[in-house]
Amino acid sequence: xxxxxxxxxxxxxxxxxxxxxxxxxxxxxxxxxxxxxxxxxxxxxxxxxxxxxxxxxxxxxxxxxxxxxxxxxxxxxxxxxxxxxxxxxxxxxxxxxxxxxxxxxxxxxxxxxxxxxxxxxxxxxxxxxxxxxxxxxxxxxxxxxxxxxxxxxxxxxxxxxxxxxxxxxxxxxxxxxxxxxxxxxxxxxxxxxxxxxxxxxxxxxxxxxxxxxxxxxxxxxxxxxxxxxxxxxxxxxxxxxxxxxxxxxxxxxxxxxxxx
Numbered sequence: 001x002x003x004x005x006x007x008x009x010x011x012x013x014x015x016x017x018x019x020x021x022x023x024x025x026x027x028x029x030x031x032x033x034x035x036x037x038x039x040x041x042x043x044x045x046x047x048x049x050x051x052x053x054x055x056x057x058x059x060x061x062x063x064x065x066x067x068x069x070x071x072x073x074x075x076x077x078x079x080x081x082x083x084x085x086x087x088x089x090x091x092x093x094x095x096x097x098x099x100x101x102x103x104x105x106x107x108x109x110x111x112x113x114x115x116x117x118x119x120x121x122x123x124x125x126x127x128x129x130x131x132x133x134x135x136x137x138x139x140x141x142x143x144x145x146x147x148x149x150x151x152x153x154x155x156x157x158x159x160x161x162x163x164x165x166x167x168x169x170x171x172x173x174x175x176x177x178x179x180x181x182x183x184x185x186x187x188x189x190x191x192x193x194x195x196x197x198x199x200x201x202x203x204x205x206x207x208x209x210x211x212x213x214x215x216x217x218x219x220x221x222x223x224x225x226x227x228x229x230x231x232x233x234x235x236x237x238x239x240x241x242x243x244x245x246x247x248x249x250x251x252x253x254x255x256x257x258x259x260x
Contacts, residue, residue, distance in 0.1 A: 001029065003137045004088075004117040007039050014049045014058050021055040031140075038136065086215045086239035089260040091115040093237050094178055094213050100124040102175040105203045106134050108159030109180030111213045113137070120144070128172060130160040130199060154195075161199050169202050177207030179228065181214040183221035186249035189230040191223035200227045211235040216242040230255065 001009070006029050013028075014020050025036045044051035050059045090111060095118035098104055104119070106112045106129040116134035119127065123143030129135050130149040138146050151165030179200055182192040190200070190212065204210045210232055216239050235256040242259065250257050 002117055002121055003039075003140065004114070006031070007043060010036075010039055010056075011043060011048045014056055017058075019055060019057045024055075035140075042133075086241065086260075087111050087114050089239060090213050090215065090237050091118050093258060093260045094211060095119055095122070097176060097211065097235075098122065098125060099175075102126070103128065103173070105129065105169075105172075105174045105177040105207055106131050107177070107179040107200055107203055108154075108157045111180045111215070112178050115178055115213060128169070128174065130165050132158045132160065157194070165199055166202050169199075169206055172206040174207045175209065177203050177210045178213050179203070179210065181212055181218045181227070183223045184212065184214055184218050184236075185220055185222060186230065186246070186253055186255075188222060188226065189233060190227040191221075192225050192227050193223040194225065197225050197227045201232070204228055204232045209234045211237060213237050215239055216246075219243065219246040 009029070010020070010025060013025070022033050022036050022040070026033045029036070040049070040051050040056045043049050044056065047059065049056045087110065091114035094115050098119060100122075101124060103126040106116060106127060108131045112131055113133045116127075116129075116131070116137040119125065120137050120141045123141065126145040126147065127138055128147040128149065129138075130151060132148075132153075135146060135148045138144050149160055149165045149168040151160035151168070152162040153159075154161050179190065181190045182194065184190050210228070212233055212235070214236070219238070219242055230253060233255060235258060236250060237258045237260060240259045247257070
């Protein structure tokens with residue numbers, strides 16, 4: 001059972017039983033208690049359950065206060081929840097591009113974390129990443145050669161950045177690089193509201209093919225920092241809710257656009 005399915009099963013068990021214990025889940029799924037605690041922590045942050053010491057309980061109140069987040073950037077767990085079904089389809093399509101023997105670079109982000117949950121089912125691939133949640137997921141498969149770039153932790157995205165991270169990518173040649181987007185348009189490329197975006201350009205330079213994995217809500221949104229210009233992007237995978245205007249603009253470029 002992969003990480004995505006296991007977490008769904010945990011939520012089902014919590015909702016059925018009311019409360020569950022870490023040891024109980026560890027035995028049920030055949031994974032370590034450390035793994036279960038990480039699952040419960042993430043699910044608690046997503047609002048799927050209430051975490052307590054040694055286990056978790058059903059969350060009765062998931063109501064929102066209806067207030068918009070006052071800043072442009074969302075923490076990773078909130079981004080993970082947005083457009084979850086399209087993101088899952090996008091991740092599955094992206095995983096289908098990876099062949100045995102490939103070397104893959106995964107950038108930070110919620111969609112690339114979902115991609116990791118698809119890639120963990122594979123074997124005989126090498127994955128290089130600065131994405132700590134993705135690395136944690138991929139570490140469960142011993143048939144995957146996992147390379148984690150060092151560096152300074154950026155807490156909101158739980159990813160590594162800085163000179164050490166960039167140095168770790170020197171001399172690397174990868175078949176594919178997968179990158180998410182805070183904002184994307186055909187004229188500019190990928191933009192962000194964040195700091196710590198320079199690593200994406202270095203990852204792209206190391207890859208033979210750069211693939212953007214992003215849901216349709218990001219098109220037409222423009223941040224103030226340029227992550228990757230369009231000329232560095234080879235393929236975009238997004239969902240079918242993309243507007244006709246954005247779709248036409250992308251098809252007028254040399255980009256390979258894949259809708260799922």
